[in-house]
Amino acid sequence: MFSPRFLLLRSAASLTRRGFCAGGPSKQGKAPDMVEVRNRLRDIVGASTNWSDHRQAMEERVSLSSMLAKSQSDLPAKRMKDSYLEVHLPLGSEPQLREKYLTFHNTVRFGRILEDLDSLAVLISYSHTYNPALKKSPLSIVTALVDKIDMRQQIVYPDCDIKFTGHVTWVGKTSIEAKMHMSQYINGAYSPVLDATFVMVARDPENKRAAFVNPLTFEGPEEEKIFQEGEANKSRRVELSTASLLKVAPTDEERKIVHSQFLNTLDTNTVSFRSRVLPPNSVWMEDAKLKGLEICHPQERNIFNRIFGGFLMRKAYELGWANACSYGGCRPSLVAVDDILFQKPVEIGSLLLLSSQVCYTQGKYIQVRVHSEVYDPLTRQHNTTNVFHYTFASDCNVPNIVPKTYGESMLYLDGKRHFNQTVEH
Ligand SMILES: CCCCCCCCCCCCCC(=O)SCCNC(=O)CCNC(=O)[C@H](O)C(C)(C)COP(=O)(O)OP(=O)(O)OC[C@H]1O[C@@H](n2cnc3c(N)ncnc32)[C@H](O)[C@@H]1OP(=O)(O)O
Numbered sequence: 001m002f003s004p005r006f007l008l009l010r011s012a013a014s015l016t017r018r019g020f021c022a023g024g025p026s027k028q029g030k031a032p033d034m035v036e037v038r039n040r041l042r043d044i045v046g047a048s049t050n051w052s053d054h055r056q057a058m059e060e061r062v063s064l065s066s067m068l069a070k071s072q073s074d075l076p077a078k079r080m081k082d083s084y085l086e087v088h089l090p091l092g093s094e095p096q097l098r099e100k101y102l103t104f105h106n107t108v109r110f111g112r113i114l115e116d117l118d119s120l121a122v123l124i125s126y127s128h129t130y131n132p133a134l135k136k137s138p139l140s141i142v143t144a145l146v147d148k149i150d151m152r153q154q155i156v157y158p159d160c161d162i163k164f165t166g167h168v169t170w171v172g173k174t175s176i177e178a179k180m181h182m183s184q185y186i187n188g189a190y191s192p193v194l195d196a197t198f199v200m201v202a203r204d205p206e207n208k209r210a211a212f213v214n215p216l217t218f219e220g221p222e223e224e225k226i227f228q229e230g231e232a233n234k235s236r237r238v239e240l241s242t243a244s245l246l247k248v249a250p251t252d253e254e255r256k257i258v259h260s261q262f263l264n265t266l267d268t269n270t271v272s273f274r275s276r277v278l279p280p281n282s283v284w285m286e287d288a289k290l291k292g293l294e295i296c297h298p299q300e301r302n303i304f305n306r307i308f309g310g311f312l313m314r315k316a317y318e319l320g321w322a323n324a325c326s327y328g329g330c331r332p333s334l335v336a337v338d339d340i341l342f343q344k345p346v347e348i349g350s351l352l353l354l355s356s357q358v359c360y361t362q363g364k365y366i367q368v369r370v371h372s373e374v375y376d377p378l379t380r381q382h383n384t385t386n387v388f389h390y391t392f393a394s395d396c397n398v399p400n401i402v403p404k405t406y407g408e409s410m411l412y413l414d415g416k417r418h419f420n421q422t423v424e425h
Pocket residue numbers: 038041042047048049118119122141142143144145171172173174175176199201203210237301302303304306307308309310341342343344345346
């Protein structure tokens with residue numbers, strides 16, 4: 001069985017029984033925090049605490065393959081409340097924790113929140129797939145996609161307690177959608193800060209092949225609605241991927257936008273398609289990039305000895321934020337995160353190249369895309385691992401971003417699609 005600490009974190013019912021009510025810690029014990037979430041994740045898969053033991057720990061996991069279900073119907077259906085978790089981040093009551101989360105401008109580092117959400121989504125997924133007959137889970141559950149994060153409040157205070165709640169909202173055969181909410185204790189009550197939807201994928205113990213997850217049942221019309229939303233999200237994701245500009249031509253309306261941008265930048269003094277002039281209050285796309293490099297040390301590993309998805313999101317977010325800050329000339333605030341795709345795992349020891357680009361602007365909004373790739377210095381090969389999309393708002397209107405090449409125009413249209421999806425709807 002998973003150890004009693006895991007049970008502390010389990011369902012809504014057990015949380016209430018033990019007194020982990022919304023108001024804060026109980027008398028019987030402290031409400032679970034992020035350290036406990038990560039310790040639990042380590043226990044669930046049997047990850048080593050020291051890097052020097054990681055090979056042995058991985059070898060031990062291989063034997064768990066025989067515990068995998070042969071089909072989804074062999075697994076018992078779970079209820080939404082079976083995976084419900086509530087976790088506290090006591091920034092208000094534990095000042096020593098604040099340092100890790102604090103920005104120079106006395107707000108909360110959003111990159112740290114991304115890390116916490118990622119760990120929580122994994123634990124929610126393990127709660128859904130929990131099998132009391134097993135000591136360790138044979139599943140390797142990885143983050144495939146951050147579907148969206150909607151900000152409901154711009155400012156996150158560094159000295160007020162934070163509460164995360166969440167549960168599984170939809171499952172496929174081997175994938176799980178988890179929705180999480182973050183709220184902050186301000187003036188005697190918790191007020192909503194953000195809503196997040198993640199898609200997790202279950203793999204075998206060696207993280208090589210997909211593995212079945214328990215079906216999900218819903219109780220009552222409210223849960224049915226949540227499940228239907230999950231179905232709709234899945235269909236939307238398939239539609240978006242089919243219409244990707246990397247696969248098909250832009251729509252008629254989009255083509256018109258590209259051509260009118262081209263005409264707007266033609267030099268009227270020359271009869272040439274090549275001589276281009278930057279319109280007033282505009283910036284060429286090629287001048288709105290910011291790049292970075294990360295050496296992927298063992299310290300940033302996840303429980304599967306690959307680089308932790310939350311770390312990748314934090315690094316990409318901070319680079320994207322710095323780019324938006326430099327572009328708008330003031331500190332921007334985050335409006336939304338959407339469609340962060342984890343295409344390939346990042347191995348420990350990799351050189352990770354991060355490249356951010358302002359790809360769309362509208363009024364005070366700045367849409368930033370961050371692309372990350374692993375670079376092998378021996379073969380000089382590059383492999384894309386992630387693509388991140390962030391929407392920021394500046395204090396006042398920013399210059400228009402203008403593409404010059406066809407490839408940049410596609411980035412612009414892709415940025416516009418992401419912007420419309422997150423801000424306008
Ligand atoms: C030791 C110290 C530890 C310290 C503690 C650290 C903190 C704790 C950290 C905790 C750990 C933190 C966690 C981390 O850090 S995880 C690290 C970050 N994530 C990764 O590295 C994942 C990288 N990506 C991949 O490996 C592959 O692309 C995956 C495995 C994701 C898919 O591969 P592939 O494409 O070959 O899969 P498939 O064709 O067999 O399909 C399988 C299923 O997947 C569904 N699907 C696929 N893609 C998407 C998508 N984009 N949107 C929605 N769904 C998607 C698909 O529909 C199907 O579902 P279903 O139809 O069967 O239902």
